[in-house]
Amino acid sequence: MTDKNSTAPAIAVEGLWQVFGEHAEKALRTAREAATNPEDFHAVAEDLMARGLIPAVRDANFEVKAGELFVIMGLSGSGKSTLIRCISRLIEPTAGSVRIDGEDILKANEKRLIDLRRNKLGMVFQHFGLFPHMTVTDNVAFPLKMQGAGKAERRKRAHEVLELVGLNGREDAYPRNLSGGQRQRVGIARSLAVNPDIWFLDEPFSALDPLIRRQLQDEFLNIQATLQKSIVFITHDIQEALKLADRIAIMRDGEVVQIGTPEDIVLRPVNDYVREFTRDVPKGRHARVESVMLDKTPDSMPDDPKLKVGMRLDIALERCMDLYEPVPVWDDAGNMVGAVNPAELAAALHVDDDTGGAA
Numbered sequence: 001m002t003d004k005n006s007t008a009p010a011i012a013v014e015g016l017w018q019v020f021g022e023h024a025e026k027a028l029r030t031a032r033e034a035a036t037n038p039e040d041f042h043a044v045a046e047d048l049m050a051r052g053l054i055p056a057v058r059d060a061n062f063e064v065k066a067g068e069l070f071v072i073m074g075l076s077g078s079g080k081s082t083l084i085r086c087i088s089r090l091i092e093p094t095a096g097s098v099r100i101d102g103e104d105i106l107k108a109n110e111k112r113l114i115d116l117r118r119n120k121l122g123m124v125f126q127h128f129g130l131f132p133h134m135t136v137t138d139n140v141a142f143p144l145k146m147q148g149a150g151k152a153e154r155r156k157r158a159h160e161v162l163e164l165v166g167l168n169g170r171e172d173a174y175p176r177n178l179s180g181g182q183r184q185r186v187g188i189a190r191s192l193a194v195n196p197d198i199w200f201l202d203e204p205f206s207a208l209d210p211l212i213r214r215q216l217q218d219e220f221l222n223i224q225a226t227l228q229k230s231i232v233f234i235t236h237d238i239q240e241a242l243k244l245a246d247r248i249a250i251m252r253d254g255e256v257v258q259i260g261t262p263e264d265i266v267l268r269p270v271n272d273y274v275r276e277f278t279r280d281v282p283k284g285r286h287a288r289v290e291s292v293m294l295d296k297t298p299d300s301m302p303d304d305p306k307l308k309v310g311m312r313l314d315i316a317l318e319r320c321m322d323l324y325e326p327v328p329v330w331d332d333a334g335n336m337v338g339a340v341n342p343a344e345l346a347a348a349l350h351v352d353d354d355t356g357g358a359a
């Protein structure tokens, strides 16, 4: 089990490259040697492309904490699927290291990999991959069968996870008789059956219509609130990323260009590519009042309005928009923890925004 109290990351990715093309490893080595600065991965990637190779993941470095919901977001072709496939070792990365709970999985032999996939890693993909000739229960129980669990135990566990995803009553149905949303629920239940510590989901909801998609996102958040898995979740939908993520990694052309909380991404985009994604996102919904707290708390401030730690920016602004001086922010115990300037609140809500900010 992942030790939720430990500070060790669930996943640690370092200097990861995936280069497609002939003799990729050698080409990467050559390109690094030829670069004036081998750490300059832009130059290395340019060189590889000039030689006709595809650097689909370029020097990725990040950690996923235990119990964290880490979303990878980017346009089509930016390298998201390739990255998640490298981390789960569905493909062999060209260079770099991937540690899962401290274990270097690029060094794991075939037997260990099978063991990890059966017991520790769960995977869900966009196309459900259900067995058409098996009932819902048998689909969900299948990985348990692979683990060698007995029939009664398999049925009990299948029933538990089907209940978790809201599919009780459909245990004996076949996939063809289910809606897309229900099939995806079966896929989720199946990957949860073995109680994985680490869960990889590649665009799990993108084949669904918007209403069902939102419903599944809500259910997914509920499941995560209970189970606290360490999750890598891929999407190309910024709204989905902002709704689900503890932190988001934004990819562009194989490069991880920014990693941050939804608030960081919305309020502090590192470049125009990231800014463009969040242009129409209502900023106030994703940022909290402490993100604009003043470095120094003034000595005298009005008592009201009572802004609280954790309050959304748009709601905070509503309460103090007619004031021109800094106002205090309080915690739940009634202690003053700092102050914000209403003008800065308003400015944060309108970051680069010509769409009306908190609208």
Ligand SMILES: Nc1ncnc2c1ncn2[C@@H]1O[C@H](COP(=O)(O)OP(=O)(O)OP(=O)(O)O)[C@@H](O)[C@H]1O
Pocket: 020, 021, 054, 056, 074, 075, 076, 077, 078, 079, 080, 081, 082, 083, 236
């Ligand atoms: N097996 C492969 N051989 C050669 N090139 C590949 C291979 N797989 C992916 N690529 C290329 O790597 C790049 C990244 O692709 P990838 O599928 O990882 O992107 P993505 O962000 O997941 O896209 P999408 O959202 O459309 O699934 C693309 O240029 C793609 O064409």
